[in-house]
């Protein structure tokens with residue numbers, strides 16, 4: 001089965017080189033903005049009430065994938081699905097960013113960890129009741145990673 005996805009917008013970022021892009025939004029103070037294409041802008045109703053949103057997007061500058069990778073935070077190899085590394089079969093990225101403001105179809109965000117002009121696939125609300133797990137959480141290799 002092949003799936004064809006249609007971007008709903010584009011993420012504008014100060015970063016144009018992978019090497020200088022933060023590796024996670026929680027470690028980034030960078031400001032950027034999300035442009036939602038006009039035909040989807042009506043779906044933004046009430047979004048300004050949220051402090052944080054999840055962005056799902058395409059790692060459009062990753063043309064290949066690897067099933068084993070050495071992620072940014074470790075010197076050991078791990079399976080791609082046990083990492084957040086960008087070289088994935090379906091190139092889908094997920095960043096939870098702070099929503100600073102909305103001007104019509106434009107969302108100003110902070111915590112940017114993507115390249116400029118990254119195609120946006122979806123936006124979802126960050127809801128602590130749904131998204132935070134505190135009991136019996138294990139982070140696997142991240143707990144013994146070689147880099148902080």
Ligand SMILES: C[S@@+](CC[C@H](N)C(=O)[O-])C[C@H]1O[C@@H](n2cnc3c(N)ncnc32)[C@H](O)[C@@H]1O
Nearest residue numbers: 018021022023059060061062084093094114115
């Ligand atoms: C480790 S990934 C994590 C991204 C996201 N927070 C996640 O967990 O899916 C972040 C890195 O992906 C790379 N990257 C960011 N945007 C990209 C894009 N549009 N295409 C390819 N690589 C990208 C940069 O090297 C960046 O430092």
